[in-house]
Amino acid sequence: MLALDVRHLNKSYQNFGLENVSFQLEKGYIMGFIGANGAGKTTTIKSILNMIRPDSGEVHIFGKNIAEHEIELKQDIGYAFGDIDFYTRSKMKTLTDVIKKFYTHWDDETYYNYLRRFKLDENKKIIDLSTGMRVKYNLALALSHGAKLLILDEPTSGLDPVARDDLLDIFQELVMDGEISIFFSTHITSDLEKCADFITFIENGKIIQSAEKEEFMESYRLLNGSETQLSQVREKLIAYKVNSFGFTGLIHARDFDSSSDIKATTPSLEEIMIYFAKREDMYV
Amino acid sequence: MYNLVIKDLKLGVNPMFFVFPFLIGALMLVPGWIYFIVPLYFCWITIPNMFSGYRTQNDLIFTTMMPVTRKDMVKARLFVIVLLELMHIVIAMIYGMITLRIYPNVNYYFFAPHMGFWGLCFVMLAIFNVIFIPMFYKTAYKHGPAAWGAITATMVFAGIAQWLGIQNDFVSDVFNGSGADNNVLQASILIVGIVIFIAFNVVAYKMALKRFRQVEIK
Numbered sequence: 001m002l003a004l005d006v007r008h009l010n011k012s013y014q015n016f017g018l019e020n021v022s023f024q025l026e027k028g029y030i031m032g033f034i035g036a037n038g039a040g041k042t043t044t045i046k047s048i049l050n051m052i053r054p055d056s057g058e059v060h061i062f063g064k065n066i067a068e069h070e071i072e073l074k075q076d077i078g079y080a081f082g083d084i085d086f087y088t089r090s091k092m093k094t095l096t097d098v099i100k101k102f103y104t105h106w107d108d109e110t111y112y113n114y115l116r117r118f119k120l121d122e123n124k125k126i127i128d129l130s131t132g133m134r135v136k137y138n139l140a141l142a143l144s145h146g147a148k149l150l151i152l153d154e155p156t157s158g159l160d161p162v163a164r165d166d167l168l169d170i171f172q173e174l175v176m177d178g179e180i181s182i183f184f185s186t187h188i189t190s191d192l193e194k195c196a197d198f199i200t201f202i203e204n205g206k207i208i209q210s211a212e213k214e215e216f217m218e219s220y221r222l223l224n225g226s227e228t229q230l231s232q233v234r235e236k237l238i239a240y241k242v243n244s245f246g247f248t249g250l251i252h253a254r255d256f257d258s259s260s261d262i263k264a265t266t267p268s269l270e271e272i273m274i275y276f277a278k279r280e281d282m283y284v
Numbered sequence: 285m286y287n288l289v290i291k292d293l294k295l296g297v298n299p300m301f302f303v304f305p306f307l308i309g310a311l312m313l314v315p316g317w318i319y320f321i322v323p324l325y326f327c328w329i330t331i332p333n334m335f336s337g338y339r340t341q342n343d344l345i346f347t348t349m350m351p352v353t354r355k356d357m358v359k360a361r362l363f364v365i366v367l368l369e370l371m372h373i374v375i376a377m378i379y380g381m382i383t384l385r386i387y388p389n390v391n392y393y394f395f396a397p398h399m400g401f402w403g404l405c406f407v408m409l410a411i412f413n414v415i416f417i418p419m420f421y422k423t424a425y426k427h428g429p430a431a432w433g434a435i436t437a438t439m440v441f442a443g444i445a446q447w448l449g450i451q452n453d454f455v456s457d458v459f460n461g462s463g464a465d466n467n468v469l470q471a472s473i474l475i476v477g478i479v480i481f482i483a484f485n486v487v488a489y490k491m492a493l494k495r496f497r498q499v500e501i502k
Binding site: 074081097103 | 287349
C-alpha cells in the first residue's frame with residue numbers, strides 16, 4: 001500500500017515553480033527528499049499537507065486525496081519542521097495538554113514512554129530544549145496520536161553529529177514493524193546514505209529521480225580523467241569540473257561506456273546533488 | 285472549535301488581556317470623561333498585541349498542521365475576540381453604574397454612561413470587527429494594516445457620534461438629557477446596538493472565511 005502518492009503537482013510562483021512533481025512512498029519505508037536550498041522541498045511538503053494549493057495535481061495519503069479528506073488524514077500524519085518553532089515560551093506540558101485534545105487516538109501511556117525514552121522533561125519550556133530535543137518532542141507528539149506517516153522538513157539540520165545519528169537510529173526503529181512511514185527532506189545527504197530506503201531528488205522544482213537508494217546511486221557514475229578524455233564524454237556529462245589534473249564529472253550510468261579507460265566510481269548523494277546544481281549554473 | 289478556543293485561551297492570549305478589562309474599565313470612574321475611550325483601549329492595545337503574539341509564535345502554521353478546518357479556525361478566533369470585547373463592555377458597564385451612583389450631580393459634556401451609550405459602544409466594536417477580521421484574513425498574517433483600518437473607522441464613528449452628542453440638541457437630549465431617564469428608550473438603543481454587533485460579526489465571519497480559504501500558508 002502507498003503511504004504517500006504525489007501525482008503531477010504543478011505550482012507556479014513568479015520566480016519559481018513546481019513542475020510535474022510525482023513520486024510514491026510505500027508504507028513502512030523511509031524516503032529521503034533531497035535538493036539544494038530553494039529547490040522546492042518545502043513547497044512540495046506544504047502541498048502535501050494542503051497548506052498551499054497546487055495549480056494542478058493530487059496528493060493521496062493512504063489512498064485518500066488530502067484535498068478531500070484533510071481532517072481525517074491529519075489524524076494520521078505527524079510532522080516536524082526543523083526550523084519553525086511554536087509557542088516556545090510555554091512548557092511542554094502545557095503545549096501537550098492543548099495538542100492532545102485535537103487527536104482522537106491520543107494515548108497518554110505512549111506519550112510518557114517516549115518522553116522517558118527521549119529523556120524529555122515535560123516541565124521544561126520549548127525554548128530551553130536543544131534543536132534535537134525539539135525534533136524528538138515533535139516525534140513523541142506524533143507517535144502518541146498514532147501517526148502512521150511522519151512528514152519531516154529538515155529535521156536533522158542544525159543537529160550535532162551525535163544527535164543526528166541518534167535521531168536516524170530512531171527513524172529506522174520506527175519503520176521496523178512496517179506500520180510507520182517516514183518522508184523527510186534534508187540537504188544533509190549523509191543522513192540518507194545511512195537510513196533512507198528511497199531517495200527522491202528535486203532540483204529547481206522538478207523531480208530528477210525517485211528511486212530505491214542503491215539503484216539511485218548506481219544510476220550515476222562519477223568520472224575522473226584527463227582533459228583529452230573529457231572531449232570523449234563531454235556531450236554526455238551532466239556537469240563537470242576541470243582542474244589541473246584533468247576533470248571530474250557526473251554522467252548517467254546508461255550513457256557511460258564501461259569499456260572506456262576513464263576511471264569511474266559510484267558517486268555519493270552529495271556529489272550527485274552538487275553536479276546537478278552545477279548543471280543548472282552552466283545553462284543559466 | 286471548542287479545542288481551538290481552549291488553545292487560544294491557554295497558549296495564544298496573554299492572561300494579562302483578561303485582567304485588562306478590569307483595569308481599563310476602572311477609567312469609567314473618572315467623572316465626566318470621554319467614555320468612548322474605554323472600549324477603544326481594546327482596539328488600541330489588546331488586538332495589536334494579541335495578533336503580534338500569534339505571529340511570533342507561528343500560531344498559523346501550528347494550527348494548520350492539526351486536524352482542524354479553516355472554518356473552525358476563523359470561528360474560534362472570532363469567538364475569542366468577541367469574548368474579550370464582551371468582557372470589556374460588561375465590566376465597563378458595571379463601573380459605569382457605580383459612577384452614576386457615586387457622582388449623581390456631574391454635568392456631562394460627553395456621553396454619560398447610560399444604557400444607550402453602551403449601545404453606541406456595541407456599534408463601535410461591530411465596526412471594528414467588520415473591518416479588522418476580514419482584512420486580517422486576507423493574509424491571516426498582516427494584522428497591522430487591518431488594525432489601522434479598523435481603528436481609524438472606529439475612531440471616526442466615535443468622533444462623529446460624540447460630536448453629534450454635543451452639537452445636536454436631539455442626540456444630546458436622547459443620551460444625556462431627558463432621554464437618559466427613559467429606560468425604554470435607553471434599553472432600545474442598547475438592544476439595537478447589540479443586534480448590529482451580532483449582524484456585523486456574522487458578516488465579518490463570512491467574509492473572513494471566504495478570504496481565508498484562499499490563503500496559502502507559508
